Amino acid sequence: MDVFLDIGFTLLGGPNLSPPKKIRSVLNLPENSYDRLSEIVFAENHSKPESLIDSVAKFFEIEISNGQKDEIIKFWDSQYEDVYELDYATELFSGLFELGHRVHIISNLWFPFYRKFNEVFKEFIPKLSSQTFSFMDGLRKPSSKLYQNAMERSGADPGNSIMIGDSAGNDIVPCATLGMKCIWYLSRDLPDSKLTKKRALVASFCDIYEVKNLKESLELIKKGL
Numbered sequence: 224m225d226v227f228l229d230i231g232f233t234l235l236g237g238p239n240l241s242p243p244k245k246i247r248s249v250l251n252l253p254e255n256s257y258d259r260l261s262e263i264v265f266a267e268n269h270s271k272p273e274s275l276i277d278s279v280a281k282f283f284e285i286e287i288s289n290g291q292k293d294e295i296i297k298f299w300d301s302q303y304e305d306v307y308e309l310d311y312a313t314e315l316f317s318g319l320f321e322l323g324h325r326v327h328i329i330s331n332l333w334f335p336f337y338r339k340f341n342e343v344f345k346e347f348i349p350k351l352s353s354q355t356f357s358f359m360d361g362l363r364k365p366s367s368k369l370y371q372n373a374m375e376r377s378g379a380d381p382g383n384s385i386m387i388g389d390s391a392g393n394d395i396v397p398c399a400t401l402g403m404k405c406i407w408y409l410s411r412d413l414p415d416s417k418l419t420k421k422r423a424l425v426a427s428f429c430d431i432y433e434v435k436n437l438k439e440s441l442e443l444i445k446k447g448l
């Protein structure tokens with residue numbers, strides 16, 4: 224089988240405020256700037272915070288003060304320092320390789336999180352069959368083109384593939400649409416009203432398995448789902 228893994232809040236946890244939200248709040252940008260900020264953060268290739276800050280300033284035609292720059296740089300650094308492995312992520316990788324599955328990554332990511340991913344899981348990186356990252360491809364989930372890239376890169380057949388991810392909209396719906404089996408990892412506590420809405424999003428698909436931890440994911444895969 225080909226198993227695709229998301230990274231943020233599937234394998235690694237971090238500060239609750241997402242990068243676009245944090246940057247929006249530092250710069251006092253309006254609510255509707257979120258999508259464009261997400262595009263700059265996740266779908267542009269910035270390996271230094273300064274180039275990301277320049278891109279934001281240019282798009283929104285704003286002056287960013289030194290204090291605001293420092294705050295964004297501090298946040299960039301914290302996205303490396305405060306990011307941690309979620310329970311059972313290492314065991315999941317080991318288990319999947321032991322079972323002989325081909326393992327792939329598909330993730331909306333920015334550079335500091337990417338660095339951390341490479342460090343935390345360094346023993347598994349050379350064994351990965353393919354890696355698809357939003358900031359490298361210039362596209363972000365749930366873009367069907369990003370998933371198409373991942374499928375082409377991996378040579379996987381969606382009908383013989385499994386996705387493990389935490390996001391109903393970004394991971395589960397697009398993969399279920401492609402005909403993949405999906406393990407929906409509810410890694411963060413959500414208020415009931417939000418969870419109900421998310422369940423409604425995925426309700427029309429079969430082959431979606433909700434789990435509360437990654438151990439259950441591996442058990443499901445061992446059992447052949």
Ligand SMILES: [Mg+2]
Pocket residue numbers: 229230231232233388389390
């Ligand atoms: Mg995620």
